[in-house]
Amino acid sequence: MNEVCVRVAVRVRPLLPREVLHNHQVCVRVVPDTSHVMIGKDKTFPFDHVFGCESSHDELYEACVHPLVESLIDGYNATVFAYGQTGSGKTYTLGGGLVGKGDGQMEHTVRVSYMELYQEELRDLLELHTNHKELHIREDDRGNTGQEGHSGSLYKSSHSGVLVG
Numbered sequence: 783m784n785e786v787c788v789r790v791a792v793r794v795r796p797l798l799p800r801e802v803l804h805n806h807q808v809c810v811r812v813v814p815d816t817s818h819v820m821i822g823k824d825k826t827f828p829f830d831h832v833f834g835c836e837s838s839h840d841e842l843y844e845a846c847v848h849p850l851v852e853s854l855i856d857g858y859n860a861t862v863f864a865y866g867q868t869g870s871g872k873t874y875t876l877g878g879g880l881v882g883k884g885d886g887q888m889e890h891t892v893r894v895s896y897m898e899l900y901q902e903e904l905r906d907l908l909e910l911h912t913n914h915k916e917l918h919i920r921e922d923d924r925g926n927t928g929q930e931g932h933s934g935s936l937y938k939s940s941h942s943g944v945l946v947g
């Protein structure tokens with residue numbers, strides 16, 4: 783397990799076709815051979831990982847998620863959290879880079895929740911018909927945070943990949 787508890791990665795997405803159409807300009811770039819991004823012409827910011835427009839889901843998974851999966855198997859807790867303004871690529875990255883990946887080396891069964899918290903309302907992204915009023919985040923008397931009104935979906939991994947059960 784890495785000694786740093788929180789690591790921050792930035793993924794820069796390419797301009798969308800409609801942004802190109804409206805002549806929007808790229809204003810965030812990866813500084814070559816560094817883990818810095820440049821905003822505008824001269825403001826640079828360091829991160830643990832940076833991924834440019836051409837980056838693949840696999841690169842992201844290998845650098846950011848795979849080490850966490852290994853720690854998880856060793857009994858540590860791990861969280862991958864996507865943060866960014868609307869349209870910045872959170873769903874694209876989590877959906878393609880995290881859910882559905884398996885390295886085929888291990889066989890395991892895990893319970894997975896895929897929740898969206900938007901304007902103080904919870905949505906179960908694996909069971910879209912669930913009423914948000916049935917879902918709650920609660921803290922118990924020992925300070926553990928958990929969900930109520932959601933059982934989690936079962937994912938089974940086998941050598942052929944990850945299956946939704």
Ligand SMILES: Nc1ncnc2c1ncn2[C@@H]1O[C@H](COP(=O)(O)OP(=O)(O)OP(=O)(O)O)[C@@H](O)[C@H]1O
Nearest residue numbers: 794795796798866867868869870871872873874875
């Ligand atoms: N790295 C990328 N490469 C190519 N297209 C991308 C990339 N990241 C995001 N996109 C595209 O950008 C659009 C917005 O991405 P996405 O829906 O993932 O954003 P979001 O952050 O989840 O937005 P919201 O908060 O509104 O749900 C989508 O059309 C998606 O396909």
